[in-house]
Amino acid sequence: MQGKEMFHVKRLGQLVVILVSAMLVVPSVAQAQTAKALKIGFVNVQRLLIESPQANAANRALENEFAPRQRDLLAKQKAFKDRADKFQKDGAVMGADERRNAENDLRRDERDLARQVEELREDLNNRKNEELGKLRIDVLREIEGFAKQGGFDLILSDGLYVAPALDVTAQVLQGLQSRTGAPKAPAKP
Numbered sequence: 001m002q003g004k005e006m007f008h009v010k011r012l013g014q015l016v017v018i019l020v021s022a023m024l025v026v027p028s029v030a031q032a033q034t035a036k037a038l039k040i041g042f043v044n045v046q047r048l049l050i051e052s053p054q055a056n057a058a059n060r061a062l063e064n065e066f067a068p069r070q071r072d073l074l075a076k077q078k079a080f081k082d083r084a085d086k087f088q089k090d091g092a093v094m095g096a097d098e099r100r101n102a103e104n105d106l107r108r109d110e111r112d113l114a115r116q117v118e119e120l121r122e123d124l125n126n127r128k129n130e131e132l133g134k135l136r137i138d139v140l141r142e143i144e145g146f147a148k149q150g151g152f153d154l155i156l157s158d159g160l161y162v163a164p165a166l167d168v169t170a171q172v173l174q175g176l177q178s179r180t181g182a183p184k185a186p187a188k189p
Contacts, residue, residue: 038153041168045157048139048173049132053180058131066124073116080106080113139176146172 049055087102094102146168147155156162 039151040154040156040166041147041150041152042156042159042162042166043143043172044167044169045136045139045143047169048143048176049135051173052135052139052176054135054138054176057180058135062124062127062131065127066120069120069123073113073120076113076116080109083109139172142175142179143172146175 084106087106091099091102143155143157146152150168150171152168155168
């Protein structure tokens, strides 16, 4: 009898485990069925950073800010080229000291010009990065506002595949445009 009783006790223990497991699973299944569906959207942040009127305004401002230096450098480059051409033409008739001095001046001016070009490039890149950082913050705030206003639970900015129905980039771009009075973006991405 002891063997039979042990069998029944084991069987009863298994039933208790199954019943407890079922009691834990049933409420979570019922809760999942009554939970609202997640509202998910996708935004192409890179597109917003390129196409937004704020991006265009920042690019125009940078062009205006650096245009005088660029014009100055172009004039210096042209003057240097003219001097180098003159040296090539007149170098054969120059004296040795005069030729050496002219070569040294040209090399010095070439290094100075290259340094100025590099400084302009670095300054422009630094300012672009500053403006891009400001723009990125502005775009992310617009996305967050759009998500809250639209009742979104999740907005993604990266994915291997995104169904076109989830892409809300055009709507966010319209929000950015409405803040500047720019023409509206087309409705489709």
